Amino acid sequence: MVSMKDIAVACGVSVATVSKSLNGYSDISAETKAVIQQKAKELGYFPNSAARALKTNRTYNVGVVMTDDSGSGLAHEYFANLLQSVRSELEKNGLDITFVNHGLGEQKMTYYEHCKYRCVDGVVVACADFESEEMEELVTCELPVVVFDHVYPDRMSVLSDNKKGITDLVQHVYNNGHRKIAYIHGEYSLVTNTRVTTFREIMNRLGLDIPREYIREAAYRDAERAHAIARELLQLPDPPTCILYPDDFTALAGMSYLRQEGYNVPEDVSVAGYDGLVLGQVLYPKLTTIAQDTERMGKEAAHALLDLIEHPDRQKAKQVIIKGHLIEGESVVRCNKR
């Protein structure tokens, strides 16, 4: 690989001069600078990232925590989309991405240790066990960190606006005449918590009753479990007319299961999901859901991280909340019962 030395030799100057020329120092004559920059391009020079990192402690590399013990992670379209967006935005700004995990080969290490080992400039947490010790260590370290969908003290977060999402969704269902609305939610997390709390609030505001059996815990992407619960719901003496599922995956599966068991969806029972999967909009009936704006979330996270990296001083902790939008779909229809 061509190094600064090669350029220096080719131009008959010192390595120091080359370094300064390429890094825009002001104490090199415009003339020399031009010659050197020209030569650098000609020779196809790229700085050796390892050498630069060693000296400057900047790698232009960002760590991404995306651990999928829970079967989420890359396989989950939502997270994959977040990653995609973060990646492309950071790329535009000259940063690369490396996955961070606990342990390389024999070596066990924590996220934080891994980050130090790779000398990353910052960290994006896309999905992880937020309550783990390892995460605790990571969010109390000196590195710039941006977290998706979870809030840590004094840390930057990018959050999907679940409050608005659930509100819009329930309101939409309500506007279609539904009064008996059940919510099968995912396993515990900030996201779930926000959604459930908001669900209660909005139902309350709309003056609707929530029988205890109408709020049920399942898990994200666990179609069987969500369906088992849906079936129970529909066998209640006073069954709901609309069921909100934890996510689009379970909602799509749920619709299918219910139809198979002889329920008319959406006429007998309406169904909604959450996420905005592409597939949900090409299946019939189109799924009513909240599309999360992963594109914007990724961008915001990338910019927030860049900002933290460039200005570690103004560490004003804050949350950025990104609105999603309702996709009306066809899986919730006017309810005429009662």
Place this chain on the structure above:
Amino acid sequence: MVSMKDIAVACGVSVATVSKSLNGYSDISAETKAVIQQKAKELGYFPNSAARALKTNRTYNVGVVMTDDSGSGLAHEYFANLLQSVRSELEKNGLDITFVNHGLGEQKMTYYEHCKYRCVDGVVVACADFESEEMEELVTCELPVVVFDHVYPDRMSVLSDNKKGITDLVQHVYNNGHRKIAYIHGEYSLVTNTRVTTFREIMNRLGLDIPREYIREAAYRDAERAHAIARELLQLPDPPTCILYPDDFTALAGMSYLRQEGYNVPEDVSVAGYDGLVLGQVLYPKLTTIAQDTERMGKEAAHALLDLIEHPDRQKAKQVIIKGHLIEGESVVRCNKR
């Protein structure tokens, strides 16, 4: 961060001794070695990857080409799964992963340049424009490279067994009594080519006619287009009794569209996909498809790459072909027509 120097000071030895102790050289007394290793653990030492890379030219980092101009890439479950598998397997062997792209910030660079810039030990190509100049450059360079689903001269490839896949699929359809089988295939690529060629072969072997209109080009994941073609197929004077779609995504969407237009699927027209998406198995009717073994493909690629990195000498080019398996599903049923 704690460096070798810190350990050296703490143990009262030289840095070189520390280096050797931690790297398993034989010319350090077992005693000293033990003390140093103990201290290293105690202080939480990790080698600085940049420094090591600079000196040894090994980064324990692998580049991944995963470019999704075509809307595939991360958003495509197949590629996401491949990545997931490669990632976890490389991780087990102490290697990290970094995405490779063309250009960082202002700097335009080719895949190859990016790889050199990051000093990666090897490259995995998950998806890319295989015909591009950039890929040409990458596969003729000195770096170890493993490519998924495409073959380059003298390069290692891991291929999904599309030949067996299509054969099994068509045979299954045939066994169910179908004789008029249409194939809507994806856009041109080695994969598509193999599938189409195999389709012709097996149909031939089974003594079945393929009217020209029965083989149609669409695109992967383009539900609208695939459907438009499906509709045309079914309006033919002599319509097929079974339609093979490019992938599960289009197949699922297709089934839904067809039903909406009044066709009974799978009774009037059977449908099959290709991929093995999870969702396809929780929707009714369960999709008949070929599940590609991304898990194994990723593992094989990772091991092949490791091998190339460790033994650049025995560069015996070869292809590893990984079998998928038929998921019978319910979207292909016995055909009694004619």
Place this chain on the structure above:
DNA sequence: ACAAAATGGTATCGATGAAAGATATTGCTG
């Protein structure tokens, strides 16, 4: 002649590895 502008010299980041140094052990001769 002196300040300003341009360029070069050199230590440094953290780890590695070749070669030299230090110490202990063995072998051999007289």
Place this chain on the structure above:
DNA sequence: CAGCAATATCTTTCATCGATACCATTTTGT
């Protein structure tokens, strides 16, 4: 068995990877 070289064992010194940054030096301008 002493005496000394030869060997083995362990450890340190030092140059190095490529880029950067501080300081020194040279050149230019007024």
